[in-house]
Amino acid sequence: MRVQVANHPLIAHKLTYLRDERTDSPTFRRLTEELVTLLAYEATRSVRVEPFEINTPVSPATGIKLSTPKPLVVPILRAGLGMLEGMVRLLPSAEVGFLGMQRNEETLEAITYANRLPDDLSGRQCYVLDPMLATGGTLAMSIQYLVDRGADDITAVTLLCAPEGIEALDDQLRELDVPVTLVTGAIDERLNEKGYIVPGLGDAGDRLYGVV
Ligand code: URA
Known part of the structure; x- marks a missing residue:
């Protein structure tokens, strides 16, 4: 697995406000969107494209567009x-x-409770979004799901990672014959005994949507 930490002062700045416990949900949601757009710029560096012809007001020119099948x-x-x-x-x-x-x-194991995906993902570049790579269980299971349906190029985008999670994910993906790239805003210090990333930002779902 290729790991890419998106090193940019704007990312570090926005992450700091995201981590701050005083940041309310509307601000947390806006900052998450902004951060992901910055991370998406890194994550899509290898998005597949194909040439196509256009005319500028001055002359014909060759440009590029995203290839089909479209990214998922x-x-x-x-x-x-x-x-x-x-x-x-x-x-x-x-x-x-x-x-x-x-x-x-309790067990920190991931379970699947819903899925709405095309049956056939052959030839698809897939971008998996999960803000927190903690134990790595959820991402490993999600990536396995996509590979079982034929995905052949997967990029996981996360806001924060724990080193233990990256190692566990790497171990679990070693047997897959599919390139996986992880793009993240930061690698934090560690996981605590409850499976939270330290220093982290708390429960990302709760901070986005409240405790429901
Ligand atoms: N999931 C979260 O939302 N936060 C963590 O710190 C770990 C997993």
């Missing part, structure tokens, strides 16, 4: 939904699939 953006419910708008702002022609994953707070 997959937010992992619930917290990944807060990242969707920021991602499709940069990739408006992408299609969107949904995957509902939840972790059991």
